[in-house]
Amino acid sequence: MKAPEARGTRAVWSPAAKEMVGGSLGPSRLWFTLSQGIISEVYSPRVDIPGIKDLGFIVADDRGFWIELKGGKNVQIETAGEGIPAVTLRHTHDRFLFTARVVASPAREVLLVEYHLVSDDPLRVYPLLSSRLGGQAFGNTAQVLEWHGRRFLTASQGPFSLSLGGMGSGGEELFSRLSCGETEESDGWQDFSRHGRMAWTWDSAGPGQVALMGEGGPAGTLALAFGSSPEAASTLALSALADGFEPQWDEQVELWKTWQEGLRLPPRLTALQRKVYRTSAMVLKVHEDKTFPGALTASLSIPWGEASDSRGGYHLVWSRDLSESAGAAIAMGDRVLGRRILSYLLATQQEDGHWLQNQWLGGKPYWQGLQLDEAAFPVLLAAWLAREGSFDLQGIRPMIVRALTFIIREGPVTGQDRWEEDPGINLFTLAVAISALVDGSALLDAEEREAALWVADTWNASLERWCWSGETHLARRIGVSGYYLRAVPAAILEDLAAKGLPLLIKNRCHDPGLPACDQISTDFFQLVRFGLRSPEDPFIRESRKAVDRLLRAETPSGTAWYRYNGDGYGEHEDGAPFDGTGRGRPWPLLAGERGHVAVVAGESARGYLRDMANMASPLGLIPEQVWDAPPLPERGLYPGGPTGSAMPLVWAHAEFIKLANSEWKKKPVDRPETTWIRYGGVRPEVGWRLWRHRHRIRTLEEGRELRFLWSRRAMVHWGVDGWKDPKNTESRPLGMGFWGTALPVRELSRGQAIVFTFYWIDEERWEGEDYRVEIVGEEEN
Known part of the structure; x- marks a missing residue:
């Protein structure tokens, strides 16, 4: 049965203040982040494509007690070594101790999570997953998939798919019940908020902003896999679970340890x-x-x-x-x-x-x-x-x-x-x-x-x-x-005077x-x-x-x-x-x-x-x-x-x-x-000012050259104090397709002025505008 649709929900992401980030030194194309004591965005198959908003947990009994393991002060996080992104989370509560180890599979696009719940009470663990495949909140669809004798929570959007599967400590299927929903209407958190327990078992949801939940026992291993289809992702999840958590944790830790030592x-x-x-x-x-x-x-x-x-x-x-x-x-x-x-x-x-x-x-x-x-x-x-x-x-x-x-x-x-x-x-x-x-x-x-x-x-x-x-x-x-x-x-x-502009x-x-x-x-x-x-x-x-x-x-x-x-x-x-x-x-x-x-x-x-x-x-x-x-x-x-x-x-x-x-x-x-x-830390003393169409200077200090720079061949037609005794000075190549020249005007005195225009040689045309630069004293410029 399909879950009820949500209307008008806003899609947001997890907090940006991450507690750890991680990935694989093997060929796996998966990257993960942690925030608020849970798994936040996971990226695959590229480091710019988030696939989920978060993967968290609810711990509950059958008598109305439930708590979401997200945020709070009673969480400890540690890594397997300095700069080694294999992470252990510990959530402490009056009624239980919840421990999870998180690591990227070395070879597959799979995030592995091994968890243990220690309590004197009969409590169960409910993983909650918010899909954001392709970095998109909406347009995701979700379904419960039967694959090779096991059941997986899957989601898809365009060419992207994910699958969440689990295995108990004895190799059995972890989830006893599964449900797909839409955020703020039929998702797992809403289920517990309204009923105090898992009451819904929807087998599909979306397209929309979908969320997935499964009921698991007090211990197990989760595999969150990404692939080109629900079946492909489920195959990766199943094969990662078959390899076992501990060997993959050890391999990843050893890869990072060796890399750090180098x-x-x-x-x-x-x-x-x-x-x-x-x-x-x-x-x-x-x-x-x-x-x-x-x-x-x-x-x-x-x-x-x-x-x-x-x-x-x-x-x-x-x-x-x-x-x-x-x-x-x-x-x-x-x-x-x-x-x-x-x-x-x-x-x-x-x-x-x-x-x-x-x-x-x-x-x-x-x-x-x-x-x-x-x-x-x-x-x-x-x-x-x-x-x-x-x-x-x-x-x-x-x-x-x-x-x-x-x-x-x-x-x-x-x-x-x-x-x-x-x-x-x-x-x-x-x-x-x-x-x-x-x-x-x-x-x-x-x-x-x-x-x-x-x-x-x-x-x-x-x-x-x-x-x-x-x-x-x-x-x-x-x-x-x-x-x-x-x-x-x-x-x-x-x-x-532009320094005074707003x-x-x-x-x-x-x-x-x-x-x-x-x-x-x-x-x-x-x-x-x-x-x-x-x-x-x-x-x-x-x-x-x-x-x-x-x-x-x-x-x-x-x-x-x-x-x-x-x-x-x-x-x-x-x-x-x-x-x-x-x-x-x-x-x-x-x-x-x-x-x-x-x-x-x-x-x-x-x-x-x-x-x-x-x-x-x-x-x-x-x-x-x-x-x-x-x-x-x-x-x-x-x-x-x-x-x-x-x-x-x-x-x-x-x-x-x-x-x-x-x-x-x-x-x-x-x-x-x-x-x-x-x-060498010293302001250069240049004996010129540079005129460009992008930087049309209007004054020139006494004793300096007037230089020009263009991206094409030009000739400067110029004179002093009006067009007295006009001269023509051609440009020369300065490298990288630029042309330039310098006018010999160092002998001009304060109060005099240079007037000029340009002839574009290859185009055989005049600029059509005259320009003027006035000679001033150093203190005036």
């Missing part, structure tokens, strides 16, 4: 830091896909999943996060993973040279933004691997040329900053882009480098002009002479309408880390003071930083989940970035490592954000503990690994070496 750990880590380091390494490994090797998702979670129906969550690929993960892999000696990541990035680069804001593993776009740093990070990864001698450079050069061409053409303005918010000029983005231009061009032939270096030097020399606040009301309030700005509107390229703060209940000159972020840390500025540079020193006075947060777990003032990406003040608005919380990741500034300054980063480790969960997972307000036990929020945002955040784990190695080697392990050599 890791290179920095010396002088504390016991806690070693645990977090090994867990971080495991987290990176677990988040790599097997259909698309080299593709790592940002997190096996959906931020604030308990209130979200997002299809994407963080189980998507961002080229920035992926490149950061590759850097961590190289830092801990896994160049093979670094090369796999670079190969995946090579395969997913867009024709014009950029990478998608984020994407499904197969390369299909999810969000549509353009972020300049996401075009630059893969170039830096290629340069790092080239220094390591880890690949054939010839095959990677076309990727570098396309990426650098995109950066030159689009920059210095980015469509979004790294937080996927504001367009404009952002220092983190520019630090990465400038470094990519310098280190990337070093991998090209000498005659191909000039355009990239012209642009890199110009942007680097302009950072303070564009992004320094000067004296503001906020600067006076926090006692500094100025600070680097979070972001500046693109209009800054032609008008320095800059939107997203994710706020009410946007405060702060101008750009009143917004501070930690993004300038990257200037020091990559060698564009010295930690002793006066602009850096003042900005560090500003950030520490405005964005530093002290928690019981340690020190972290907010992303920027006015950030709204976090829970509301009452702890309610982020719903498009909220209040941003401190990020452990930013403690790692601050630690890298300390390394460059010759200081110890051990305090930052300590704080990052202290902010990790008991099993070593690092959250995206930590709670910074009084405790809210009813929402599971405690000062210094994880918020409802992603945990683990793979990027944060990559940062911990890199900081540990940077502290050991006394330099940032991911610093771009050619950039470091070129600038």
